[in-house]
Amino acid sequence: MSISTVRPVLGESGRMIERHSRQLAAQRGFYTLLSVVLLLCVVSGSLWFANETNSGKFFERLPHLFDFVEDLIPRDGMEIWRALFDLPSPYDDGSFKYNYPEGRAYLGDTFYIPEYFHKMVETLNIALVSTGIGLLFGFVLAFLAARNTMPNPWVRGFVRRIMEILRAFPEVVIAGFFLAILSLGPIPAVVAVSIHTVGALGKLFYEVIENADMKAEEGLRAVGANWLERIWFGIVPQVMPNFMSYFLLRLEINVRASTIIGAVGGGGIGELLRLSIGQGHEAKTLAIVLLLLLTIVAVDQFSAWLRQKLSGDQAFNAI
């Protein structure tokens, strides 16, 4: 069987269309090439700049990249467990490196909570409290920022700008400012993470509200309900599952954020991690990393499971 190709003969207008489409393709190729070259320039420039301003140079440091692994090998494997559960170490020489039992927080005479668990709970509490505060204020602000619940454009614009500023304001600065006033402790971390969360949740929430079905609200309006009743009975039941889903997502993020804020002085496990890495306490570092890893995985799994239950299969992937 032979296949014959038929070349159609183009007419006047056909040739014009053909020429035009080739021209467009060439133009497109040119622009693609141009943007790729531009991107490459920006990337190589950025890399050069990053390398130039770094204290160690990339290629000099590359062979030493895994040096820190050597600093992380404890004297024996059991040391990690001893550090994690505050058990006395056989290598104890009175230094801070092996003083595991000193961090115990006693409840009663014999039962104690190991230091790292205690601090991990503190970090989780920071995250939970600040996400709760974020939910509360974000909830209220979102109804003032959504187009379908707040007809006044001035109020809407004002609330949106406020949320943008809350979101973009560097958390470090808020934490640092409150650290200066309140001295060390978890409250600056709570304030810093909450302020950011109000802005972030508020934005996600008002987008959900703007996508809500307005028929229920219309029905309530028809029977003479006031603004609060229309919102509470018409919109809140629709958006609540999505709100809770975003709340849980934010909780995952805030567990990480409060660890980081902890490292810059906000208390909790982050501070201990930074100290133990800085002082080269390998068993303590590994214990904290292990605990942190397990906690984050547990929180993520729990929140994914709960979100699945709340909003079914269309659980959110995007942050």
Added chain:
Amino acid sequence: MTILNTSEMEAIAARHPHLLRPSFWQRFRVPIIAVACTLYFLFAWWYFAVGKVMGEANWSIAGNYLADWVSYEIRPQIEIESDGAMRIEYPRFDPIGPNPNPEWLETRRETVTRTIEIPASASGNAGAAKPSSSFMAPAPQAQQAAPQSPSHETRTEEIVTEAVVSIGRSRTIEVHPDRVVLTRGSESVTLRLNRRSGEVRPDGALPSWVEQRLPGGRAVAYFGTSGWAEISAERVRIRKRFLGWANFLFDTSSPFFGKPASEIATLIVSGDRIQPDRSNLSLAWNNILYNSEWQHLDVWEKLLQTVVMAFIGTLFAMLVAFPLSFIAARNIFANRPANQIAKRLFDFLRSVDMLIWALFFTRAFGPGPLAGISAIFLTDTGTLGKLYSEALENIDEKQREGVRSVGASPVAVQRYGTVPQVMPVFLSQALYFWESNTRSATIIGAVGAGGIGLKLWEAMRTNSDWENVAYMVLLILLVVFIFDGISNALRSRLIGKDRS
């Protein structure tokens, strides 16, 4: 309209029991949840000892710190000597500069003959050691002649006998050798200074804005936002607050310092060279960049580092997560172990916190943006990989089938069947992360991973550079808003306005 009889109503009620007889949980869940949340917040109040910390907090300095964000203080100190002569001094690094002669501080001078004690060691360089003793400057010859042992000397010189500081509109401090008159609006009070007993006594009752803890002790007068003054028997310390950022362009050691804008412009355009080896323009620019107080060049460089960290970290994370997500997606790469390995890798990278990566790479590369890039890169490879592989598992199979049915190779199936569906989503997510990483890069910078975070942190630690903090925060907000705009514009072009 249909009318129901009782039996029909009961039938309906029997069919939908959950609507008409809600369970206990359905009926009371709102109050139960509200009570649970309240209890939790009360627990947190106790757990973080909020009441105690708030009570012990130093709220008075909070106002000062906040005021420092947008204003600065000039701190003259008027020393009253035993014979009534006054010396006006400024701290070494006061923003007023080396040759203070402010309009708001008026002095009355008299030429008198007086006896002063000259300390032995300071006799030779008394003028130079006190950088702000310009009010005493007219008598250098007398000092040169001073003998080497402490002695009394009689000389004729011009001294300040009265100083009037106007600290705000209708707010003045008049300093006389034996009394200080404070005026705020219509109220005025005279404080008598008794040098011999070291006491300060007011004439009459003190107004509410003057505070004296102990009778005869030092008095502090508050003038609201325009400053305050502390009066003791031998000296008056004044803090006058000005709105704005002091010496934002030129610091006090610059030759352009304190000159009005028009004069600087003339100097730059047509003036004689201040330094013979370079033009005035380049000198001015150099002075601005290396302004010792604001460190413009350093701040900009650190900000650029932060931007670069977020950009490169996210870009590389996207480039690595893209192929890996194809391996992780069940419907595309039909190999269960490979799927699982890739997915667990993403989980691992994501769960080891950005903080941990940042701390480790700070040790590996030394402090700087490379550590930040690596931390963002690894964390985001995990997060983007997870999101991408989930997006790939939700694609429409029809397009791939279509491409496959005409005999395309596996690579071509992905290229023409899968990528066009997911690319907009992928890019939009990468853009979102780029934008949000610009913020997180600030934080991890504070633990040593480069960028403006560390600079911010250092400025805050000193507790006196809040105006620099404000400047950096403004720059960060500006950059974040610009990137927000760019990223939103690109995203709505990629995936349409309604889905962004």
